[in-house]
Amino acid sequence: MIKRINTYLNSHEEAAPLAVFRLFFGLLMLLSIIRFWSYGWIDKFYISPSFHFSFYGFEWVKPIGQYTYLLFFISGLSALMVALGYKYRLAIVSFFLSFTYIELMDKTMYLNHYYFVSVLSFLMIFLPAGKYFSLDALLLSRKAKHKTATVDTNIQYVPRWSIDSIKLLLGIIYLYAGLAKLNSDWLFKAMPLKIWLPSKFNIPLIGDLMGQEWVHFAFSWIGAGYDLAIPFLLLWKRTRSFAFVLVVIFHILTRVLFPIGMFPYIMIVSALIFFDPQWHKRVVYAFAKAVSYPKQLLESGIYLTAKSKGLHKLSLGIIALFFCLQIAIPWRYLLYPGELFWTEEGYRFSWRVMLMEKSGYAQFKIVDEVSQKRFYVDNSDFLTPLQEKQMSFQPDFILEYAHYLRDHFAAQGHKNIAVYVDARVALNGRLSTTFIDPSVNLATIKESFAPKKWIIPFTDDIKGL
Amino acid sequence: MKKLIALLSFCLFLIACSDSDDPAVNGDNGPSEVSFDREAMLAHWADAIIIPGYEDFATKVAALNTAATNFTTATDASNLLALQTAWDNAYLTWQRVSMFEIGPAETVNLRLNVNIYPANTTIIENNIANGDYNLDLSSNRAAKGFAGLDYILFGLENSPTAIVGVYNGPNGAAYKQYLLDIINDMKFRTDEVLSNWNTTYRATFVSNSGASATASTDRLVNDVIFYYEKHLRAGKMGIPGGVFSGTPAPNTIEALYAGDRSKMYFLEGLQAVQDFFNGVSYDGSTQDESLSAYLDALNAVKEGADLNTIINTQFDTARAAVTGLDSFANELENNPPIAFLDAYEEVQRIVPLLKVDMVSAMSISIDFADADGD
Numbered sequence: 001m002i003k004r005i006n007t008y009l010n011s012h013e014e015a016a017p018l019a020v021f022r023l024f025f026g027l028l029m030l031l032s033i034i035r036f037w038s039y040g041w042i043d044k045f046y047i048s049p050s051f052h053f054s055f056y057g058f059e060w061v062k063p064i065g066q067y068t069y070l071l072f073f074i075s076g077l078s079a080l081m082v083a084l085g086y087k088y089r090l091a092i093v094s095f096f097l098s099f100t101y102i103e104l105m106d107k108t109m110y111l112n113h114y115y116f117v118s119v120l121s122f123l124m125i126f127l128p129a130g131k132y133f134s135l136d137a138l139l140l141s142r143k144a145k146h147k148t149a150t151v152d153t154n155i156q157y158v159p160r161w162s163i164d165s166i167k168l169l170l171g172i173i174y175l176y177a178g179l180a181k182l183n184s185d186w187l188f189k190a191m192p193l194k195i196w197l198p199s200k201f202n203i204p205l206i207g208d209l210m211g212q213e214w215v216h217f218a219f220s221w222i223g224a225g226y227d228l229a230i231p232f233l234l235l236w237k238r239t240r241s242f243a244f245v246l247v248v249i250f251h252i253l254t255r256v257l258f259p260i261g262m263f264p265y266i267m268i269v270s271a272l273i274f275f276d277p278q279w280h281k282r283v284v285y286a287f288a289k290a291v292s293y294p295k296q297l298l299e300s301g302i303y304l305t306a307k308s309k310g311l312h313k314l315s316l317g318i319i320a321l322f323f324c325l326q327i328a329i330p331w332r333y334l335l336y337p338g339e340l341f342w343t344e345e346g347y348r349f350s351w352r353v354m355l356m357e358k359s360g361y362a363q364f365k366i367v368d369e370v371s372q373k374r375f376y377v378d379n380s381d382f383l384t385p386l387q388e389k390q391m392s393f394q395p396d397f398i399l400e401y402a403h404y405l406r407d408h409f410a411a412q413g414h415k416n417i418a419v420y421v422d423a424r425v426a427l428n429g430r431l432s433t434t435f436i437d438p439s440v441n442l443a444t445i446k447e448s449f450a451p452k453k454w455i456i457p458f459t460d461d462i463k464g465l
Numbered sequence: 466m467k468k469l470i471a472l473l474s475f476c477l478f479l480i481a482c483s484d485s486d487d488p489a490v491n492g493d494n495g496p497s498e499v500s501f502d503r504e505a506m507l508a509h510w511a512d513a514i515i516i517p518g519y520e521d522f523a524t525k526v527a528a529l530n531t532a533a534t535n536f537t538t539a540t541d542a543s544n545l546l547a548l549q550t551a552w553d554n555a556y557l558t559w560q561r562v563s564m565f566e567i568g569p570a571e572t573v574n575l576r577l578n579v580n581i582y583p584a585n586t587t588i589i590e591n592n593i594a595n596g597d598y599n600l601d602l603s604s605n606r607a608a609k610g611f612a613g614l615d616y617i618l619f620g621l622e623n624s625p626t627a628i629v630g631v632y633n634g635p636n637g638a639a640y641k642q643y644l645l646d647i648i649n650d651m652k653f654r655t656d657e658v659l660s661n662w663n664t665t666y667r668a669t670f671v672s673n674s675g676a677s678a679t680a681s682t683d684r685l686v687n688d689v690i691f692y693y694e695k696h697l698r699a700g701k702m703g704i705p706g707g708v709f710s711g712t713p714a715p716n717t718i719e720a721l722y723a724g725d726r727s728k729m730y731f732l733e734g735l736q737a738v739q740d741f742f743n744g745v746s747y748d749g750s751t752q753d754e755s756l757s758a759y760l761d762a763l764n765a766v767k768e769g770a771d772l773n774t775i776i777n778t779q780f781d782t783a784r785a786a787v788t789g790l791d792s793f794a795n796e797l798e799n800n801p802p803i804a805f806l807d808a809y810e811e812v813q814r815i816v817p818l819l820k821v822d823m824v825s826a827m828s829i830s831i832d833f834a835d836a837d838g839d
Contacts, residue, residue, distance in 0.1 A: 198763060198828075200676060201676070202674065358825075361816060368711075375707065375711035380695070386831065432817055
């Protein structure tokens with residue numbers, strides 16, 4: 001067994017798939033940053049709001065005023081450098097750090113695909129993606145002309161695991177996204193698609209169908225089946241082309257139907273990694289021809305070998321640990337009582353996408369516990385519409401906001417402050433019900449990973465994973 | 466590879482189409498489960514509710530203008546009474562259109578310019594004394610509009626005779642000029658909104674019938690809910706009742722000086738929102754496609770009771786609770802004003818029904834941002 005693992009770890013493959021992946025990934029990320037910037041979202045979501053919701057443990061990560069633009073600039077520049085393969089290791093580390101910092105600034109903006117970008121760019125730190133068809137390789141060859149002895153050489157082959165690790169990550173994402181859809185709301189009530197699709201009546205060609213119940217069920221079942229099957233269809237050579245056509249259709253359809261930004265393009269381009277290395281070589285050659293990249297650098301016939309055994313082992317260890325965590329984290333919800341969709345304890349970072357139509361309304365009451373004087377909070381005084389929307393149905397947001405209100409009114413000179421909330425939440429077409437125990441003083445509750453006992457239990461039952 | 470490019474370009478075409486603001490393809494051919502025609506709903510809103518509302522309001526403002534001209538030419542008690550009545554009529558009609566702060570009304574900030582209350586009497590008196598004011602400035606918003614008129618038509622002195630005396634007094638010309646200027650400011654903005662609806666905006670509004678944060682349905686529903694929550698619930702009741710401050714603030718009611726109007730104005734506003742929800746035309750003669758019918762069409766039947774009925778029932782309950790109150794001014798003399806706050810609670814209960822249940826059932830977007838369905 002160990003021998004087989006070692007053989008596998010020492011086997012090599014053409015570096016072209018990594019290079020193509022790096023190129024497209026970098027360009028798409030650059031495009032994402034430009035798109036975000038051009039919509040004025042940096043100011044709207046990160047600079048204008050006076051308050052930001054933090055991830056537990058990352059309260060120190062906050063937007064940095066006008067310098068937030070610099071942060072996005074660094075992120076975009078790093079993405080470009082990744083695409084070009086210029087100072088790759090530095091660029092990908094800088095991209096991972098800046099992008100992740102941006103995502104940690106306000107959890108209102110949390111999206112699974114931003115998490116995917118962070119996770120993927122972390123993985124790419126440990127992959128030799130900048131060694132082939134890159135500015136680094138080009139500059140190295142120029143240097144090599146002047147000096148006869150160099151430590152580095154232009155390589156053509158990389159360890160097979162470095163390409164397979166991206167496939168594994170994509171496989172995990174699809175599989176977990178599919179497993180998460182195996183619940184009674186999705187499969188037997190066609191929820192939330194039954195709510196979402198009818199409002200898409202004005203899409204060309206298929207708009208007419210969006211109101212029909214059988215379409216809602218068909219989309220639900222096909223969606224679940226797609227997520228579960230696609231990693232295997234992509235892995236198997238005979239179904240690969242067909243699977244890729246499915247990937248394109250599926251993601252374009254989600255792009256047409258839902259406001260999910262760049263995610264579909266990222267997934268489509270990522271799925272290319274499953275293609276045969278020879279296919280990627282053709283892509284590389286086409287690009288190389290266009291930019292007059294010297295062909296001999298693409299056919300050096302040299303295998304990448306680790307410069308330092310210790311460092312190599314450390315990298316492999318980190319990647320192994322990384323994948324163990326990726327596989328384990330989506331199951332952490334099992335540690336919490338109650339319905340996951342309702343409490344959302346363990347909901348994020350688990351590839352649960354498009355599963356819920358959930359909205360809420362939270363009215364906060366500030367009480368002076370001694371004089372019993374009370375008043376209500378106007379949320380729009382403190383939160384943007386998007387923040388208020390996200391806050392009103394997620395318990396950790398509600399608690400963090402309650403603490404913010406406590407501190408805000410304490411600073412204004414109010415005494416003996418207690419914070420209560422009247423929160424109502426509707427989930428997947430059910431009538432709204434009380435969400436948070438209205439008799440609990442949130443000012444005294446501490447945030448932690450422990451189960452939140454002040455959430456009123458879900459009144460219905462959703463079966464499944 | 467070629468097939469792939471063909472496929473990709475077809476998909477890009479799809480995206481391009483879905484992103485554009487083209488008039489929507491109606492989705493009501495064939496036996497669909499949900500076949501709600503948003504364009505028809507928007508047309509009904511524009512043609513039977515919003516535009517007739519603004520027409521009526523513009524007429525009332527014009528009448529107010531005429532009454533003011535009469536009063537400034539023949540400044541006596543009977544012309545003051547006529548002017549006060551014209552003001553009351555226009556103010557009541559305003560409650561019917563205040564919620565439609567979209568398109569032209571949003572552009573000219575109609576609500577902010579016409580109905581910021583309570584009036585800032587210091588600024589008003591300063592403006593009149595200086596004679597040098599620019600009503601376009603946002604700093605003057607609390608010194609004009611209905612609230613400004615409320616003060617200079619009812620609040621200058623304790624009796625109508627004494628008020629007429631001010632206008633006939635040594636500084637009378639300045640008061641008259643300010644009166645005319647305020648009304649002109651309202652008239653100018655109102656006429657602009659109405660003419661915009663009648664010329665270009667109606668078509669823009671109706672054809673933007675898609676489903677996104679920028680589509681007419683989503684935007685107007687958000688605007689109306691915002692109006693309900695912020696201006697009807699909070700402005701007319703919550704703030705005077707001390708809901709957000711802990712102390713009742715009777716001086717913040719609408720029509721503070723005219724007396725005993727604020728309850729009537731509130732009820733008119735509440736009725737206007739309910740009528741909009743139900744698609745009752747402005748003249749009350751017909752009922753057509755609107756949010757209530759949309760909810761029915763979306764088959765939003767949940768837990769045995771349908772949302773349409775639940776929302777209408779709560780509207781009726783809230784109206785009954787507020788109708789049962791004494792005048793707002795009298796209710797607010799109690800501290801705490803328990804009956805007033807109880808009625809407020811019923812008004813409040815509509816907010817989550819609209820903001821959570823209705824919006825969720827209709828899949829209305831709150832704001833334009835990327836999402837992955839939470």
